[in-house]
Amino acid sequence: MDVLSDVIALMRTGSPRSARVEWRAPWGxxxxxxxxxxxxxxxxxxxSWLIPPDGDPIPLSVGDVVFFPRGHGYAxxxxxxTPVAEPECDPLDDGLGLFASASIDGPTDGPVTVLLCGGYRLDQGRAHPVLIExxxxxxxPAGLGLQTELRAAVEAxxxxxxxxxxxxxxxxxxxxxxxxxxxxRAWFEGEHGQCSVGGWAQALADPGISAVLDAVHRDPAHPWTVQELGARAGLSRSAFSRRFGELIGRPPLAYITWWRLATATRLMRESAAPLAEIASAVGYTSEFAFANAFKREYGVAPGRYRREICPA
Structure with missing residues (x-):
């Protein structure tokens, strides 16, 4: 898997929720x-208008997409x-079903706005730095060259x-x-992402560092060395280590260790595979070495983590 795909697989839990709602003005x-x-x-x-808790209201038109990576509130x-109504339920309540469609009339025969809204449950304990930034x-905005595939996904x-x-x-x-x-993808590949986000936006745009991240994420079990990674990036060992650390915020092997253990937590959640099998899948030659590394990172042994954090 590539980096962005892995980020979603690592953090998202449960099923996402979505709704298509027709609002007739006035509404809030x-x-x-x-x-x-x-x-x-x-x-x-x-x-429509987006009304953030801080700052001025933002006008939105057809095709505009607004995304809140950390679940901040807004109106x-x-x-x-227009006065805004308080919600009647948790928008991510599992009892509401995967998706819904509704039409909400205002007190007058005003113009209609149709919104597509949704949400994802994320495991904050496994937050990848690419999202933290x-x-x-x-x-x-739709007028700033919204990517074709994003528009197609929205319409579908x-x-x-x-x-x-x-x-x-x-x-x-x-x-x-x-x-x-x-x-x-639209954010990281656009001008706003390059200007507003720190090292990870630059890392994903850097052909050498991006190639290294892609290789590590596709095969975390490989016995990677800094020299081999530097060769993939087209840099000397020292130049690669310096560039990687500047953009990612930690040395190459430290990131690989972190990613292997984060992947292990996902495998423990998603499967009943024995710990020895999971250890091998993320690059550890023994369950003992895996357990020691896991406990240093998460403060508990993997067996206890599975029992307490990943209930059957």
């Missing part, structure tokens, strides 16, 4: 802060002056939620994962 809705989550809003039709309304809010997701057909649960879940990946 508050979306509360949901720690341990990420959320998005996409304008499919009409226009949406047809006008900055993101700003609290990402706004991708909106259509699937509005008119569910056979296999809709699988289709919607897959499209939500695609949407999240496309949002991150």
């Amino acid at each position: 809705q508050r979306f509360p802060s949901v720690p341990g989550s990420a959320g998005f809003q996409v304008v499919l039709r009409g226009s 949406m309304a047809d006008s900055p002056s 993101l700003p609290d809010m990402i706004h991708l 997701l909106g259509a699937e939620i509005q008119r569910p057909r056979l296999g809709a649960d699988t289709v919607v879940a897959s499209l939500l994962d695609l949407l999240l990946l496309y949002i991150l």
Whole structure:
């Protein structure tokens, strides 16, 4: 798996949630802060205003995407002056189903706005630094060259939620994962990502460092050496170590160790494989060496972690 795919696989837990909502003006809705989550809003039709807790309201038009990597609260309304209603339930409540479609009329026959909204449960204990460096809010205006694949995912997701057909649960879940990946890709590949984010945006844009990260994420069990990684990056051993540390924030082998153990936690959550098998899958020659490294990183032995953090 590549870096962004791995970030999603590592952090996302449970099923994402989404809804297609038609609002008739005047309308206003508050979306509360949901720690341990990420959320998005996409304008499919009409226009609306994003009202952040701090700062000025932001006008949104068709095709605009707003993403909140850390679940910060905000409000949406047809006008900055419209009162906003408080939510009646947790937007990520598992009892609400994978997706929903609703039409909410205002007290008058005002213009209609259609929003596609959704959220993802994230495991904050396994936060990858690529997400930690993101700003609290990402706004991708449609007029600034919104990527074709992101627009296609938005349109497909909106259509699937509005008119569910056979296999809709699988289709919607897959499209939500695609949407999240496309949002991150659009941010990191765009000018705003390059200017606003620190080392990771530069690392993903650097051909040599990106190639190294890709190789490590695709094969964490390989016995990587700094010399081999430097050769992949097209740099000397010392130049590579210096460049990697500047962008990633830790030495190459330290990052590999961290990533192997983070991958191990995901494998323990997603499978019943024996610890010895998981240790081998992430590059440890013995379960004993794996257990020692895991305890240094997480403060508990892997067996205890599996029992307490990954209940059956």
